[in-house]
Amino acid sequence: MSDEAYARLQEAIISGELRPGERLRDYELAERLGTSKTPIRHALDRLADHGLVEMQRNRYTRVAPIDLDRVRNAVDLFGDIWIGSVRHVMPVIQDDDVAYLTDLADDMSRSVKSRDVTGFGTALRAIATGFARIEGNAARAVIIERLGPQIRRFGEHSRDAFEWDKIEAFTVAMREAINARDAVQTRAVLVTLFDDVLPATIDRAEVAGVDIIDED
Template sequence: MPIPLSDPGIDRGLLREDVYRRLRDAIVDGTFAPGEQLKDLELAAWLGVSRTPVREALLRLAHSGLVLAQPGRSTVVSPLDVREVRDARDVVAAMHELAVREAVPVLTEADLATMRDANRRFAAAVQSGDVEQALLADDDLHGVLVTSAGNRALDRVLEQFTPTLRRAERLRFGSLRGRASITQHDELIRLCAAGDVERAAAVAYDTWHSLPSAEA
């Protein structure tokens, strides 16, 4: 689709990270479709920034596999590739397994309550077909564990590979298959509350690794 004409409501003092996240999210949510050409001048005008942070963001997005950049030529949104999704799924699943191992010993009752609330919102969103809210609630639930783990290297790896997986997840949470995650979340929370690190880690891994890469 063309660059949106509406004002995205971003401050002109936008930081590089904000530019990157805005463009990344536009690719993940389908605003920019696979194969669509991205022109830094048009993107800069849309975001109300100079071309420099846009170019830097496109380089990061290329590193993450979300765009295909050809120096001196065009930059396009990457197609959803089965192999890319499978690879990202394997890495992200392993990182969430690690997050659980590091987080469970330090989780508080407040953390567990946040996870339960997130899964209630997740279930309601999946059942109503609200993909955006399902993804937000899913992020909130798993984010408790990632934050509690406090592992910066883990954060950086997830930052790089999760967007690729999220593009495929939009298909899952928009289908009946997404309902399986509700039960997986319930079991994950139960095991975390019981302090069962090994089984909780296994459930976390399976939850992420069960995303069908063939849907990409």
Template sequence: MSDEAYARLQDAIISGELPPGERLRDYDLAERLGTSKTPIRHALDRLADHGLVEMQRNRYTRVAPIDLERVRNAVDLFGDIWIGSLRHEKAVIEADDLAHLTALADEVVEAARVRDVAGFGIALRSLATAFARIEGNGARAAAIERLDPQIRRFAQHARDAFDAEAVSACVEALRVALIERDVVETRSVLVTLFDDVLSGMIDRAEERGLVRSDPE
């Protein structure tokens, strides 16, 4: 039950249904999700650990504000983890792995093409996680899952800063590099995606005031 409560609350926070600063009360959430308070408390603890919820004991629990510096750090670390998977990828990748990665890359490209920000975030996480799993590195996969909600929540709140053309170009280049098994080019594309394209999105969101660092 706590896993289900966690997933549903995480989705509500990422989508903005529960906005930054929203007070979260155990009994209200339990009634809303049709469960007891114990799973809710476990879920809130996990969300706090992932930076989506702030908990002040004996004071309040609320949806955490979007901290752009924290988002930048999450994007940087996400990219570093993904790029780290490439060191061992060429030696272990099989034909069926390549087909799977290419199909996932197609999903990322399509989501970017139609400006489906939510779908893009989910597809990008799936692609990065697939790299880690092919490498056989569970720690990398777990780290990606941990960073993903912070990044996707930002993207949902800063949709107007999303550069679909630049993202599509990067992921299409990544797809080609995968097919050609070009590890050097794959790394280069990922560096561009994370250091330039996604970081630029954060900068534009900040410049345009699309995301508040603190709730009202």
């Protein structure tokens, strides 16, 4: 039950149904989700560990503000993890691996063409995880999964900050680099995304005033 409660509350926070700063009362959440307070408390502990809620000792629990510095750190680590996999995978990549990653790149391209922020985030995590799985590095896949909620939440609240032409150029270049089995080019494409395109997106969101709530 705590897994189900965690998944439902995480999705509500990421989608914005539960807004930054909104207070979370375990008895209300239990009634809303049709469960007892114990699974809710376990779910809130996990959400706090992932930076999605803040638990004030002897006070209250609330949806955490969107911390753009934390988002920047998550994006940096995501890029480092992915590039690390590329270094190990590309020199030994097989035909079926190329076909698998190309299919994932095509999924990503379709989401970008339709300007689907949620679909793009899902596809981006899928292809990064795909590299980790080909490498046989479960630890990388776990880290990517843990970074996902922070990055997904940012994307849902910052849709207008995305420069889709640059992201589309990334998807095209990524597919070409994978098909060419070119490790250097694949890393270069990822460096552009994680050192230029995504940080600039975060900067634009900050200027525009993404939902950051710090008051008690």
